[in-house]
Amino acid sequence: xxxxxxxxxxxxxxxxxxxxxxxxxxxxxxxxxxxxxxxxxxxxxxxxxxxxxxxxxxxxxxxxxxxxxxxxxxxxxxxxxxxxxxxxxxxxxxxxxxxxxxxx
Amino acid sequence: xxxxxxxxxxxxxxxxxxxxxxxxxxxxxxxxxxxxxxxxxxxxxxxxxxxxxxxxxxxxxxxxxxxxxxxxxxxxxxxxxxxxxxxxxxxxxxxxxxxxxxxxxxxxxxxxxxxxxxxxxxxxxxxxxxxxxxxxxxxxxxxxxxxxxxxxxxxxxxxxxxxxxxxxxxxxxxxxxxxxxxxxxxxxxxxxxxxxxxxxxxxxxxxxxxxxxxxxxxxxxxxxxxxxxxxxxxxxxxxxxxxxxxxxxxxxxxxxxxxxxxxxxxxxxxxxxxxxxxxxxxxxxxxxxxxxxxxx
Numbered sequence: 001x002x003x004x005x006x007x008x009x010x011x012x013x014x015x016x017x018x019x020x021x022x023x024x025x026x027x028x029x030x031x032x033x034x035x036x037x038x039x040x041x042x043x044x045x046x047x048x049x050x051x052x053x054x055x056x057x058x059x060x061x062x063x064x065x066x067x068x069x070x071x072x073x074x075x076x077x078x079x080x081x082x083x084x085x086x087x088x089x090x091x092x093x094x095x096x097x098x099x100x101x102x103x104x
Numbered sequence: 105x106x107x108x109x110x111x112x113x114x115x116x117x118x119x120x121x122x123x124x125x126x127x128x129x130x131x132x133x134x135x136x137x138x139x140x141x142x143x144x145x146x147x148x149x150x151x152x153x154x155x156x157x158x159x160x161x162x163x164x165x166x167x168x169x170x171x172x173x174x175x176x177x178x179x180x181x182x183x184x185x186x187x188x189x190x191x192x193x194x195x196x197x198x199x200x201x202x203x204x205x206x207x208x209x210x211x212x213x214x215x216x217x218x219x220x221x222x223x224x225x226x227x228x229x230x231x232x233x234x235x236x237x238x239x240x241x242x243x244x245x246x247x248x249x250x251x252x253x254x255x256x257x258x259x260x261x262x263x264x265x266x267x268x269x270x271x272x273x274x275x276x277x278x279x280x281x282x283x284x285x286x287x288x289x290x291x292x293x294x295x296x297x298x299x300x301x302x303x304x305x306x307x308x309x310x311x312x313x314x315x316x317x318x319x320x321x322x323x324x325x326x327x328x329x330x331x332x333x334x335x336x337x338x339x340x341x342x343x344x345x346x347x348x349x350x351x352x353x354x355x356x357x358x359x360x361x362x363x364x365x366x367x368x369x370x371x372x373x374x375x376x377x378x379x380x381x382x383x384x385x386x387x388x389x390x391x392x393x394x395x396x397x398x399x400x
Contacts, residue, residue: 080387100286102308
């Protein structure tokens with residue numbers, strides 16, 4: 001009888017420990033904010049579900065908000081074509097209300 | 105409808121008058137809370153808070169901070185909202201609406217200065233509570249303008265309509281509309297005409313909001329005005345905040361580095377870069393706009 005109780009306690013403790021461990025490790029890794037999409041084919045970089053996942057006092061800033069390296073590896077987006085270089089125009093079109101210029 | 109807010113001319117088109125009025129009210133209220141030029145407002149309270157003491161942020165301000173920090177991280181902190189003191193050091197001490205910024209001493213525009221490591225100067229304690237770890241002041245700048253425009257769409261857009269919200273050159277379009285990119289030299293004319301569908305377009309440049317030999321685009325990792333050979337950068341993205349951040353990155357980093365960083369961290373953008381040597385570069389995800397016409 002004592003043996004049974006002992007093994008029950010050990011089993012419950014083990015399950016609790018692994019469940020807790022699993023939850024902790026799951027929440028420790030959510031730093032990246034994916035840009036690949038979801039809803040309507042679009043996803044904002046700051047979409048709220050990511051933020052909620054990353055809550056816990058740091059917004060998911062497990063790097064402590066630090067940035068030291070300056071390596072700019074080329075991305076892999078297949079949607080980007082070649083850049084087009086040309087001489088800038090020496091004139092322009094008449095502006096409407098939908099004109100984007102430097103902040104003013 | 106047209107009115108002045110956030111140091112910019114705001115244009116609202118396409119929505120019902122009732123919606124325009126509500127938007128105007130919210131934009132003006134946001135400015136009152138989040139502008140660093142208004143003494144005694146919510147942002148001023150946070151900016152003057154003591155170090156190592158918990159500070160409570162109003163919901164809107166906390167949301168703005170949260171979104172800004174996520175984008176700042178994607179931008180490797182070359183763009184971030186902790187630049188208030190650097191802006192003041194660079195001479196940007198009062199609103200452009202009031203007068204030209206006062207500059208105490210001429211500042212040399214930096215070039216290729218070594219980027220400094222970045223450490224987040226705040227600790228986020230819980231939802232809406234932060235603690236300042238170093239002395240700094242917030243200047244949300246383009247993040248703020250982008251935030252409130254994006255928010256207007258989230259709050260009020262319920263059915264398919266053609267809307268235009270233009271806040272001093274940062275604009276958001278719903279439905280299909282024609283938009284232009286202003287020529288940075290022949291200001292008052294558009295050098296590019298585009299057809300946008302449900303997209304945001306933002307432009308940053310060194311041709312405006314400048315004083316003496318300086319301008320307002322600071323490298324977040326050096327705190328100094330950036331000089332990378334780009335005169336103006338325009339970006340199309342899904343949100344104005346994203347477009348604003350990406351346009352700033354193109355004005356700060358060498359073009360190749362900016363391109364690589366954004367291709368990796370914010371691939372849903374298209375860009376139009378005007379260099380100081382009058383070269384124009386277009387690229388990125390060209391499915392984000394329908395037609396493009398470049399002036400002669």
